Amino acid sequence: MIPEKLAQLDPIIHSRLRLAILSILISVKEANFNYLKNTIGTTDGNLSANLSKLEEAGYISIRKTFRGKKPLTTCSISEKGRKAFSAYLQALETYLHFKK
Amino acid sequence: MNESQAREEIRFIQEMIERTKRITAGSWMFFLIWGIVAILGVIGMYVLVYFEKYSWIWVNWIIFVAIGIVHSLVYGTKQERELGAKTYTQGVVGHLCLACGMAFMLVGFIFPALGLYSWGLIAVLISLIAGILVFVMGGIYEWNLLKWCGLIWWFGALGMVFIHENYRGLLFIPLMLVGYIMPALVLRSMYWRERDKNDP
Numbered sequence: 646m647i648p649e650k651l652a653q654l655d656p657i658i659h660s661r662l663r664l665a666i667l668s669i670l671i672s673v674k675e676a677n678f679n680y681l682k683n684t685i686g687t688t689d690g691n692l693s694a695n696l697s698k699l700e701e702a703g704y705i706s707i708r709k710t711f712r713g714k715k716p717l718t719t720c721s722i723s724e725k726g727r728k729a730f731s732a733y734l735q736a737l738e739t740y741l742h743f744k745k
Numbered sequence: 746m747n748e749s750q751a752r753e754e755i756r757f758i759q760e761m762i763e764r765t766k767r768i769t770a771g772s773w774m775f776f777l778i779w780g781i782v783a784i785l786g787v788i789g790m791y792v793l794v795y796f797e798k799y800s801w802i803w804v805n806w807i808i809f810v811a812i813g814i815v816h817s818l819v820y821g822t823k824q825e826r827e828l829g830a831k832t833y834t835q836g837v838v839g840h841l842c843l844a845c846g847m848a849f850m851l852v853g854f855i856f857p858a859l860g861l862y863s864w865g866l867i868a869v870l871i872s873l874i875a876g877i878l879v880f881v882m883g884g885i886y887e888w889n890l891l892k893w894c895g896l897i898w899w900f901g902a903l904g905m906v907f908i909h910e911n912y913r914g915l916l917f918i919p920l921m922l923v924g925y926i927m928p929a930l931v932l933r934s935m936y937w938r939e940r941d942k943n944d945p
Contacts, residue, residue, distance in 0.1 A: 661757070664754065664757065664758065664761075665757070665761050668757075668758045668761035668762055669761050669762075669764070669765055669830075671762075672761075672762045672765040672832065673765055673830045673831060673832045673833070674830075674831040674832060674833055674836065675830065675831050676829060676830035676831075677829040677830065679829050680828065680829030680830045683829075684761070684764050684765070685761070712826075734755075734758070737751050737754055737755055738755070740748075740751050741748065741751050741752065741755075
């Protein structure tokens with residue numbers, strides 16, 4: 646693969662927070678908003694904005710329900726998101742292999 | 746992007762994935778409670794034997810198993826709510842525990858009640874299934890300590906064969922301490938250590 650092409654990583658994933666979100670969601674069946682916030686260590690607003698971006702891209706699905714009277718937001722990675730994350734990882738590994 | 750940035754991204758991904766493994770360590774309570782329940786059940790059984798209340802032995806076990814089941818359901822639901830995430834490992838382990846739980850019921854209650862074998866064989870068969878449960882969990886969690894505990898259960902089952910059936914249950918207590926309680930306590934310390942590390 647040509648090095649210049651390697652540099653064109655998926656811009657949706659190529660963000661620390663969105664990368665963190667997908668790394669977590671790839672490891673679990675589903676995770677709620679608070680779990681993502683506490684595990685990553687970010688603010689509500691930041692997390693919300695980045696989740697929306699990932700949802701718009703079709704990489705995650707978000708389900709909003711209620712537990713008693715409290716709203717509950719649960720996220721899971723989509724098949725498209727898995728493939729995109731896998732491709733992103735592969736691009737990183739291929740880049741490092743090329744550099745060797 | 747340069748090489749160090751690419752390496753840093755891979756390291757960051759690994760770190761995030763590692764944080765989800767903390768969920769696994771939270772299962773220590775199940776091991777601990779079932780270990781305590783089983784030990785109390787064995788002690789209760791021998792107390793009843795001492796007082797020659799043989800018909801109450803089944804009641805003793807039904808009560809302790811019911812306590813274990815209720816606790817597992819309540820704690821499992823509470824843990825799921827607190828953790829906020831479901832892992833694939835939890836699903837697999839959950840099915841394994843359910844399958845072994847059914848096997849325990851059949852081997853410990855149903856088959857002896859139907860007269861398939863004498864009560865003296867129960868401890869051997871229970872130890873065999875406990876070994877399977879713990880060993881396979883060791884494989885799923887990639888934790889060699891649990892695999893060793895599984896082996897200890899199987900050696901214990903083998904050892905019971907050479908003990909008079911009246912005393913086989915007594916070997917159950919050290920097996921439970923080593924094969925259930927000890928990994929529970931190790932898991933608990935791992936869980937609290939990870940929790941303290943990740944909490945702000």
